[in-house]
Amino acid sequence: MRAMNNLKIIQSGAAQVASPAAKQSVPKRKTPRDFERKFSDNPQEAARLRAEALSSAFMRIPNFKVEAARDLLDLGFRQIYQLAGRAPDSLYEELCALRPETPPERRSHLRLAVYVAETPEPDRARLHPAAWL
Numbered sequence: 197m198r199a200m201n202n203l204k205i206i207q208s209g210a211a212q213v214a215s216p217a218a219k220q221s222v223p224k225r226k227t228p229r230d231f232e233r234k235f236s237d238n239p240q241e242a243a244r245l246r247a248e249a250l251s252s253a254f255m256r257i258p259n260f261k262v263e264a265a266r267d268l269l270d271l272g273f274r275q276i277y278q279l280a281g282r283a284p285d286s287l288y289e290e291l292c293a294l295r296p297e298t299p300p301e302r303r304s305h306l307r308l309a310v311y312v313a314e315t316p317e318p319d320r321a322r323l324h325p326a327a328w329l
Contacts, residue, residue, distance in 0.1 A: 257312050258323045264305035267291050267298070279313035304328040 245266060249255070253275050254265035271290055273279060279287075284306040291298050291306075307328035312318055321327065 254309065257309055259325060260308065261305060261325075264302055264309070267295070267302065268306075268309065270294060276309065276313045279310050281314070282310055284310045301325070301329075 246262065249262050249266040249269060252265050252269055254260055254268050254273075255262070257276065268279075268287075271287065271294070284303060287306045287310075288298070288303045291302065304325040305328075308323070308325050311322060311328070
C-alpha cells in the first residue's frame with residue numbers, strides 16, 4: 197500500500213495512472229531555513245538575525261511576523277514608538293528599495309505596526325495584519 201502513488205487507480209471501471217504532476221501541490225510551511233535563505237547565505241549569521249528579530253520590541257505586536265520585525269530592524273527602527281508619525285506606504289517603499297523581493301503583504305504588517313505605535317489603546321479587531329489589507 198505504500199507505493200500507492202505508482203499503482204493504477206481504478207475509477208468507474210476505467211484504469212488511470214496516477215502521476216506525480218497530477219497531485220495537488222500543498223503550500224509549504226515556512227521554516228527557519230527559509231529565513232536563512234532570505235536574509236543570509238551563512239547559517240550562523242541567519243540564526244543571529246532571526247534571534248535578533250525574535251527578541252525585538254516588534255514581536256510584542258500581536259500576530260506580527262518575524263520577517264516583518266527583521267525588515268523594520270533593517271530599516272533602522274529598534275522600538276515601536278519610533279514608528280509613530282511615519283507613513284506605512286513610505287516605509288514599504290524604503291523596504292522595497294532595500295530588498296526588492298519584499299512581498300506586497302508586508303504593507304499590512306507595516307500599517308499594523310504604525311497603528312500600534314500611534315494608538316495608546318488599540319482596538320483588538322484591528323490587531324491582525326488581515327485587518328489592514
